[in-house]
Amino acid sequence: MKLSTRKLLDKSFTGYGIFAIVLMAAALLIIILPIFIKGMQAFVFKGTVEYRRLRLEKFNDGDSKSLERELDISKKLRQPIYDKIARFEEELREMDYEKRREYRKKLRELKKELKKLLGPFPDEPSPVLWRDQYGQTRWDRAQVVLKRVLYTETWDYSDPDKMGVKKYVPRMEQFEGTSLSSLFDYLQSNIKSIFRPRLTFYWRFLFDKSHDAHFFGGIWPEVLGTLYLTLGAMFFAIPMGVIAAIYLTEYAKREVLISLLRSCISTLAGVPSIVFGLFGLAFFINTINVSESKSVLAGSLTLALLILPTVIRASEEAIRSVPHTYKEAALSLGAGKWHTVLTVILPAALPGILTGIVISMGRAAGETAPIIFTAAVSVGQPLKMWETFSQPTPALPWNIYNLCTEHEAVDEIRHVQYGMVLTLVALVLFLNLMAIFLRARISKKLKG
Amino acid sequence: METVKSISSEDLLLSRQAQQFQKVMSFLGKSFLLLVTSLSSVAVLFIFYFITKDALPFFLQEGVVEFFTSTNWYPSAEEPNFGCLSIFAGSGLVTLGAILVAVPLGISAAVCLSDVLPFEVRQIVKPATEILAVIPSVAYGFFALVVFAPALQNNGSFLLTVAAWIIGVPVLLLGIIVASDLAADKFSEKYSRYIRFSLIGVLAVIAVWIMLRVHQFLIALSITSGTNALNVSIILGIMAIPTIISVSEDALQACGRELREGSYALGATRAETIFKTVIPASISGILAAVVLGVMRAVGETMVVWMASGNAAQIPQPWYNFLEPVRTLTATIAGDMGEADHVTGSARYHVLFAMALCLLIFSFGANLFSEWIVHRQQKKLGMVK
Secondary structure (H helix, E strand, O other), rough: HHHHHHHHHHHHHHHHHHHHHHHHHHHHHHHHHHHHHHHOOOEEEEOOHHHHHHHHHHHHOOOOHHHHHHHHHHEEEEEEEHHHHHHHHHHHHHHOHHHHHHHHHHHHHHHHHHHHHHHHOOOOOOOOOOOHOOOOHHHHHHHHHHHHHHHEEEEEOOOOOOOOEEEEEEEEHHHHOOHHHHHHHHHHHHHHHHOOOOOEEEEHHHHHOOEEEOOOOOOHHHHHHHHHHHHHHHHHHHHHHHHHHHHHHOOOHHHHHHHHHHHHHHHHHHOHHHHHHHHHHHHHHOOOOOOOOOOOOOHHHHHHHHHHHHHHHHHHHHHHHOHHHHHHHHHOOOHHHHHHHHHHHHHHHHHHHHHHHHHHHHHHOOOOOHHHHHOOOOOOOOOOOHHHHHEEEOOOHHHHHHHHHHOOOOHHHHHHHHHHHHHHHHHHHHHHHHHHHHHHHHHHHHHH | OOOOOOOOOHOOOOOOOOHHHHHHHHHHHHOOOOOOOHHHEEEEEEHHHHHHHHHHHHHHHHHHHHHHHOEEEEEEOOOEEOOOOOHHHHHHHHHHHHHHHHHHHHHHHHHHHHHOOOHHHHHHHHHHHHHHHOOHHHHHHHHHHHHHHHHHHHHHHHHHHHHHHHHHHHHHHHHHHHHHHHHHHHHHHHHHHHHHHHHHHHHHHHHHHHHHHHHHHHHHOOOOOOOHEEEEEEHHHHHHHHHHHHHHHHHHHHOOHHHHHHHHOOOOOHHHHHHHHHHHOOOOHHHHHHHHHHHHHHHOOHHHHHHOOOOOOOOOOOOOOOOOEHHHHHHHHHHHHHHHHHHHHHHHHHHHHHHHHHHHHHHHHHHHHHHHHHHHHHHHOOOO
């Protein structure tokens, strides 16, 4: 091979390696960015006048006088819409039967969409569900719903070789020549003054209970459930893990025993998380009955088993990295072995152990599969401390899954889903950043 | 002057009673430590025992043959069928896809990290890979379902075409140049230039033709659903990359400076050193990394449950990644909710049978990876 060819191959190999890393970084950005940007929209968004009405009426939060003024303006602007519909209904009475029936159907559809946008009509009794009592509370959602009022969706199947193509037809065409046709232009040009969107910072998203199946309110039950599960798992895993690490590094002598224990630990680390979930169901709940059915306790025990190998390995490594001289100095001063471990080795290894603990906390917080059968429910109240022994809880990972696949109106609560994902990812990243920070401090300390 | 009282040896010794007490205490303490430590091993045994205990009724009741060979998965029918072949195939397909994504990228990134990049850049890239590793799987699943699947469904063929161009053009260009160089070397210097240029021309025409055919094929693809095996494979691949990078980088680091320096001294370029010296020396570690990546992809639940489409079918043809599939983990997670109430029925126990298969697979893979790592350590003289 010629030298130039070899050099070219060498360079292109380097280029390929860098390409792989750039691709990885791009993947990270592509995954993280939408979560961060759209997740923030759960906290910061443009709230409409309907949002402020809801806050005042349901949470007693806000200034009633200024809201009154705003509502007055909004009401005045809405009145022409209702007037037009009333006039059209009168017009309908004079039409012949066939035409009337057709228009009635179209009008019913239009009214349904309008109710979604603006809330119930003035002469209607107040509906039961919160989502029906108010119009759109978020400006971004209001625009989407407005589009549904102004246009109808149809599918174009004219090309038989291809899939159907979505087409938007102005709804105005349906009411051409009637008194309603002016409604659409009016709505479009006045929508902003009807809704009066204003930038709202809803930091209570984290600490509010959810209302009306997550249409309104926050995610506190889920956050609290995740905290309970994580802390519960750490409560069981830390003592077991650290003690096992002490035994493996300082006390165990027989090679066979050590390698057997090691194999078991690495097997435990390799068990798929869903199998942990089944085991938790079959053992903790069905066999030893730690609780009647799903509970935070059973979930914590299952998660503890899952993260045990991580805690053991990290603690072991931390204990091993304590310089031998420490131990020798302690022993030469006459301290017993146990005394040495407790007062010299463990304090020196503490930052390393903490790093491992913090990383496995992140893992426990994010795991879904083990808690599906052991701890998680879709809807629930925030639990009191003592209820964790017997009650299941909503938890962030499970509810993310639940809201984006099984919820009745998946598209309408995207902001809540993104907000939950952001909260979970931020929690996990925060824990890991803490671990990185701890590790940096340790390496600084070891360097002197 | 004060006289120092001489210390007799008896003062330093404990009394007999205290000595015995201490012995008993230390024995007790040690046993306690061993007891706690062995809890983790007991946990492994318990997991095997309890999963097997609930899986056995299924095999006793329904037999083994249908489970492994039939593709009829109708667990809730009046006369239920529990054929899991298509589910096994689904797990296999997405794992294969994930490996195809993760192995080339992961290993080359590991090589790049250990041998190519300067130290400062490495300090930034390593935490980035760790971030990829710590993002919860449900967040990946959410991304796959809410962002990636619609993108794939609406612009899938366009994205695939762009990817094909990005990968195809450099590879073909490099291939053309290297192939014509190699061929030209065989001839005497007088002709080699002409042969080289004419070869480049011919090969370039062929390459353009290939790219155009690939382009035509991909741009005409219609993707009926964004939740399919391709989507899941790519996401699982991204999830497996950090594991592969960290394990294989350790292996690459472990094979030492001397080997590399020896190779450089003989005049090899960096690529040649890596391909002919470093990678062969650390091949078992890299293999272990791949095995761990496979384990991660097989055992992953949330991503496949949310974004694989959950259709119990073998794609036609089997390598058709654009069709929805169903995997073992997703079936366990999804069907348990319905089977929960009828504890004791075959529908409940079949899920444990699947879990047992997963468990045995991960156990075997774990043993295998441990064995190869151990073998490498022996080879490099790290273990006596």
